[in-house]
Amino acid sequence: MNDRRVYMDHIAGTPVAPEAMEAxxxxxxxxxxxxxxxxxxxxxxxxxxxxxxxxxxxxIGAETEEVIFTSCGTESNNLAIKGVAFDSIGVKSHIVxxxxxxxxxxxxxxxxxxxxxxxxxxxxxxxxRVDPDAVRRVLRPETALVSIMHANNEVGTLQxxxxxxxITRERGIxxxxxxxxxxxxxxxxxxxxxxxxxxxxxxxxxxxxxxxxLYCRKGTRLWPLFHGGGQEDGRRTGTENVAGIVGMGKAAExxxxxxxxxxxxxxxxxxxLRRGISDHIDGxxxxxxxxxxIPGLINVSFRYVEGEAxxxxxxxxxxxxxxxxxxxxxxxxxxxxxxAMGVLGSGALGTLLFTLxxxxxxxxxxYALDNLVQVVDMLRAMSPLYTRS
Amino acid sequence: MNDRRVYMDHIAGTPVAPEAMEAxxxxxxxxxxxxxxxxxxxxxxxxxxxxxxxxxxxxIGAETEEVIFTSCGTESNNLAIKGVAFDSIGVKSHIVxxxxxxxxxxxxxxxxxxxxxxxxxxxxxxxxRVDPDAVRRVLRPETALVSIMHANNEVGTLQxxxxxxxITRERGIxxxxxxxxxxxxxxxxxxxxxxxxxxxxxxxxxxxxxxxxLYCRKGTRLWPLFHGGGQEDGRRTGTENVAGIVGMGKAAExxxxxxxxxxxxxxxxxxxLRRGISDHIDGxxxxxxxxxxIPGLINVSFRYVEGEAxxxxxxxxxxxxxxxxxxxxxxxxxxxxxxAMGVLGSGALGTLLFTLxxxxxxxxxxYALDNLVQVVDMLRAMSPLYTRS
Numbered sequence: 024m025n026d027r028r029v030y031m032d033h034i035a036g037t038p039v040a041p042e043a044m045e046a047x048x049x050x051x052x053x054x055x056x057x058x059x060x061x062x063x064x065x066x067x068x069x070x071x072x073x074x075x076x077x078x079x080x081x082x083i084g085a086e087t088e089e090v091i092f093t094s095c096g097t098e099s100n101n102l103a104i105k106g107v108a109f110d111s112i113g114v115k116s117h118i119v120x121x122x123x124x125x126x127x128x129x130x131x132x133x134x135x136x137x138x139x140x141x142x143x144x145x146x147x148x149x150x151x152r153v154d155p156d157a158v159r160r161v162l163r164p165e166t167a168l169v170s171i172m173h174a175n176n177e178v179g180t181l182q183x184x185x186x187x188x189x190i191t192r193e194r195g196i197x198x199x200x201x202x203x204x205x206x207x208x209x210x211x212x213x214x215x216x217x218x219x220x221x222x223x224x225x226x227x228x229x230x231x232x233x234x235x236x237l238y239c240r241k242g243t244r245l246w247p248l249f250h251g252g253g254q255e256d257g258r259r260t261g262t263e264n265v266a267g268i269v270g271m272g273k274a275a276e277x278x279x280x281x282x283x284x285x286x287x288x289x290x291x292x293x294x295x296l297r298r299g300i301s302d303h304i305d306g307x308x309x310x311x312x313x314x315x316x317i318p319g320l321i322n323v324s325f326r327y328v329e330g331e332a333x334x335x336x337x338x339x340x341x342x343x344x345x346x347x348x349x350x351x352x353x354x355x356x357x358x359x360x361x362x363a364m365g366v367l368g369s370g371a372l373g374t375l376l377f378t379l380x381x382x383x384x385x386x387x388x389x390y391a392l393d394n395l396v397q398v399v400d401m402l403r404a405m406s407p408l409y410t411r412s
Numbered sequence: 413m414n415d416r417r418v419y420m421d422h423i424a425g426t427p428v429a430p431e432a433m434e435a436x437x438x439x440x441x442x443x444x445x446x447x448x449x450x451x452x453x454x455x456x457x458x459x460x461x462x463x464x465x466x467x468x469x470x471x472i473g474a475e476t477e478e479v480i481f482t483s484c485g486t487e488s489n490n491l492a493i494k495g496v497a498f499d500s501i502g503v504k505s506h507i508v509x510x511x512x513x514x515x516x517x518x519x520x521x522x523x524x525x526x527x528x529x530x531x532x533x534x535x536x537x538x539x540x541r542v543d544p545d546a547v548r549r550v551l552r553p554e555t556a557l558v559s560i561m562h563a564n565n566e567v568g569t570l571q572x573x574x575x576x577x578x579i580t581r582e583r584g585i586x587x588x589x590x591x592x593x594x595x596x597x598x599x600x601x602x603x604x605x606x607x608x609x610x611x612x613x614x615x616x617x618x619x620x621x622x623x624x625x626l627y628c629r630k631g632t633r634l635w636p637l638f639h640g641g642g643q644e645d646g647r648r649t650g651t652e653n654v655a656g657i658v659g660m661g662k663a664a665e666x667x668x669x670x671x672x673x674x675x676x677x678x679x680x681x682x683x684x685l686r687r688g689i690s691d692h693i694d695g696x697x698x699x700x701x702x703x704x705x706i707p708g709l710i711n712v713s714f715r716y717v718e719g720e721a722x723x724x725x726x727x728x729x730x731x732x733x734x735x736x737x738x739x740x741x742x743x744x745x746x747x748x749x750x751x752a753m754g755v756l757g758s759g760a761l762g763t764l765l766f767t768l769x770x771x772x773x774x775x776x777x778x779y780a781l782d783n784l785v786q787v788v789d790m791l792r793a794m795s796p797l798y799t800r801s
Contacts, residue, residue: 035449063730251514267622342451
């Protein structure tokens with residue numbers, strides 16, 4: 024129907040930076056060796072792992088040996104949550120998460136109930152913000168872990184983690200943050216945030232799918248999800264995805280350098296799209312914190328239209344955009360995040376999630392906006408509930 | 413010191429087949445999308461996942477939906493063992509493994525002791541063979557799982573799994589096999605083996621590191637190691653390593669077609685090297701089953717020399733070969749496999765593990781052999797224990 028394609032779903036994965044892909048190729052070619060090998064073929068892969076670990080550590084202000092490579096953000100979150108929980112089994116038995124965590128945090132925590140853990144969900148306000156005092160109030164002597172995401176992947180809201188960190192530190196409770204949506208989009212420093220564990224994923228900042236990391240502050244104990252040969256200091260054993268890790272390292276390097284420019288570009292495009300939507304479409308509601316959120320993300324609900332129809336028609340017109348949740352598009356469930364924020368209201372409310380990237384242009388934004396206006400008009404024209412205001 | 417490089421450590425990872433790498437590239441480029449996305453950018457990755465799953469399933473005679481993609485053989489083994497154990501917690505509490513399993517099986521099983529599981533190790537004979545009757549004898553009503561590897565990764569011995577499968581099936585016990593060392597080297601059929609779970613890794617048959625799979629027979633229940641968004645039918649959730657999976661799929665296709673030729677080539681080269689070693693070096697001992705083992709693998713011990721010195725000097729002369737265990741080279745521990753086989757004997761005994769691949773040539777073998785003869789001579793000349801026979 025349309026040859027033009029505009030990608031505005033960066034939270035589902037960014038394009039791989041050409042430099043990152045370029046860096047990976049030798050490790051799919053001549054440098055295919057196993058970094059565990061102590062002969063010639065192990066040397067270059069070993070060196071490459073070390074340099075990538077340095078680059079990723081630098082990106083988040085960590086020490087090199089505090090970076091554990093994993094296979095995806097979901098694994099990092101599971102390793103953090105189950106790792107702390109299983110390590111503290113018999114000693115502690117309580118986990119605190121927010122109500123708007125990614126499923127890989129929510130369901131990891133929930134899966135621990137069969138091992139005797141109790142999980143408390145702290146609520147969020149209408150902007151998707153966690154009140155640090157709400158965290159303080161639910162802590163118990165038996166609390167092993169608090170996990171509060173840095174930026175929400177659906178509404179983009181950034182949390183005040185340093186305040187939460189002060190509270191958990193005083194009590195010797197491990198603090199994890201899922202920073203998959205924020206690393207590569209805003210500056211992230213593990214020390215400024217004050218966290219003990221932090222998840223990040225390469226495919227959120229120009230690296231390939233299949234590689235991610237968990238920052239693990241020195242002294243933080245984890246029961247490994249994988250037992251075996253002893254790679255990653257025994258915390259995540261298994262033959263490393265060398266090429267993927269090299270791609271992640273290169274993407275981290277590029278991000279270090281490009282982040283201010285990337286944030287500016289995303290903010291500018293976001294403003295353009297946000298204003299366009301406000302100016303041209305009525306019956307809308309922007310979700311998330313308008314002040315503190317990741318640049319380039321717009322979560323917007325439209326009254327009297329269905330989200331799935333919106334998404335489908337935008338796709339037919341060449342605009343790739345997500346429904347309520349980028350990761351869970353395939354299930355098309357109502358967003359637990361918007362529900363927890365109490366902004367779902369009643370009646371038909373279709374939600375779209377635009378996440379812009381630095382390669383998007385103003386022309387892309389105009390193209391998306393024009394089509395959005397037409398699609399919303401068309402769908403509302405078919406709706407018995409809608410009357411033009 | 414030397415420009416020539418001969419790679420004879422294929423068990424530590426094969427080179428990536430050029431066709432597999434070629435197939436991956438688009439998914440690191442334009443087709444970078446997330447297969448969970450229901451818009452245009454999700455379509456090609458979704459299709460690619462499906463086709464790769466088909467190819468991997470075909471390689472082992474499984475149904476497409478019985479293939480779960482993971483990130484490495486270690487993950488597959490951990491998912492199998494912990495998956496079955498955690499699923500049966502409170503109902504069953506006993507696991508059986510062989511004494512020569514890969515560490516990812518041995519230590520996964522051992523890690524479950526803190527959850528109340530008991531682990532029984534069945535012994536092997538001097539060839540590294542598990543007696544099916546020995547398995548039968550240790551089974552209990554509370555046995556949840558038996559895990560016996562298909563081919564041992566150090567000595568290459570192939571087990572008689574179908575006989576073991578008959579025993580476990582009768583009793584409703586889940587049977588897992590670590591087939592990481594065998595898939596791609598010998599024909600593997602999940603139905604002929606009779607297993608419920610089977611681990612395989614792409615980097616053993618021309619695919620990239622970072623991608624592996626667990627075959628899971630319909631109806632076999634697993635507690636997932638990762639909880640989250642629901643990918644891989646909830647059994648291994650997390651954004652998929654699309655490019656890696658595509659590489660694995662292509663490598664599986666190539667293997668289907670190339671396996672007879674690959675086996676012939678490896679057997680021929682193995683014979684050449686084995687005979688050369690026998691003819692030119694005394695005080696040696698070949699380890700493993702001379703009849704039933706994976707083609708191209710030679711595990712050989714040399715009296716009066718140290719394994720590490722052997723490996724180092726071979727490396728200096730341009731031959732990449734492993735010590736006792738390819739995966740664990742970095743730790744340089746005595747092999748638990750040779751120990752379990754009771755073939756370590758006393759006194760200095762250096763072991764090398766040659767694993768040949770289809771791209772090796774007769775000239776490679778002659779080069780390796782010439783250098784091996786010289787290195788062994790040189791090291792023995794320095795040994796106070798050795799007297800030429």
